[in-house]
Amino acid sequence: DAGDATQRPIDLCFTPGDQGLWGVDHAGRLTRWNLADGVPTQIALGVDVGVVRTFGDGGRLFGHSLGKGHQRQLQLWDLGEAETPQPRHVWRSREDLWGAAVSPRGNLAAIGSRTGKLHLFDVASGEELTQAQVGRGAVMRLALAADERHLAYHSAQEGIRLFTLPDIAPAATWMPEGPSVTSLGFSPDGRWLAAGLADRTVRIWSVAERRAMLLIKLSGDCARQLMFSPDGRLLATAGTDTAVWEMPWSVDP
Secondary structure, X not given: OOOOHHHOOOEEEEOHHHOEEEEEOOOOOEEEEEOOOOOEEEEOOOOOEEEEEEEEHHHOEEEEEEOOOOOOEEEEEEOOOOOOOXXXXXXXXXXXXXXXXXXXXXXXXXXXXXXXXXEEEEOOOOOEEEEEEOOOOOOEEEEEOOOOOEEEEEEOOOEEEEEEOOOOEEEEEEOOOOOOEEEEEEOOOOOEEEEEEOOOEEEEEEOOOOEEEEEEXXXXXXXXXXXXXXXXXXXXXXXXXXXXXXXXXXXXX
């Protein structure tokens, strides 16, 4: 409903097999759309969904900060059974959370703090694997590649930063003085990194070549969230409008 801002999806994720699309709105309501007929199904989690939100494992996992504002707890849900989501873990930090990501494979989770600290967790056990001081400012808009070999985030002070895993070593920095980043995500094969920007564009970089590959100009609001389809051929963006874009390249090996 474009007339009710609280019901517009602000985070998106394709479900396995490209048959559906998950979305969450400002009120914390989860909605699953069937792409065949567009019919939505709403699901209430029964808790406050904070400003930090992330999907993972092909739409099977959903993580969010608890309460209002930048809180210090991240709740992870198992969405395997759409009618009865189950809580998995609650991760706590000594600092306010500014970013979070769950890998598409569902093995790793990352949390970023306002002081530039990054935490990596094992999703199966819930245990913390490592932590590192990766920057000067808040770690926002986190993204984990499907092969779990790269991580990216945005910092207002440092731009878009790319790191290799598991050593958390810096690999590239893009647009250190560019417009604000509103969303960030890897393609399923880890070859591309897409960023939604405040200037109402989406830019896509080659991870291997460390260079810009594609510019998409949006007609409406900026992309508050974006997500590649499991086969990498589609890119969904959400803002004032929700759109699905067909990528102009082959994703075959």
